[in-house]
Amino acid sequence: MSERLTENQRYTITVTDNQRYIMERAARVVREILDLVEVYAPETPQREKLKQLMENSIYAFRDDMLKKFTITKPAGQKETS
Numbered sequence: 035m036s037e038r039l040t041e042n043q044r045y046t047i048t049v050t051d052n053q054r055y056i057m058e059r060a061a062r063v064v065r066e067i068l069d070l071v072e073v074y075a076p077e078t079p080q081r082e083k084l085k086q087l088m089e090n091s092i093y094a095f096r097d098d099m100l101k102k103f104t105i106t107k108p109a110g111q112k113e114t115s
Contacts, residue, residue, distance in 0.1 A: 053103055060096035064089050 068085050075081040 050103065053100055056096060056099050056103070060092055064092050067092070 067088055071081060071085050071088070075084070
């Protein structure tokens with residue numbers, strides 16, 4: 035039976051090479067897309083809102099992918115093989 039954890043308990047997260055790749059690639063994609071918007075869209079409040087919406091969407095996708103590949107465990111818990 036799994037132990038119920040409180041909000042205040044800490045977790046350790048091991049970042050895998052795949053997760054690191056997802057984080058790095060998402061950051062590059064965001065920069066590339068926002069750079070293109072900067073170049074081709076006139077400077078307006080709408081452009082800034084568009085950039086924010088695009089950035090939020092890409093990072094939301096990244097977060098979904100990271101959750102799919104993340105294993106969390108309570109801090110101090112030993113690895114089991």
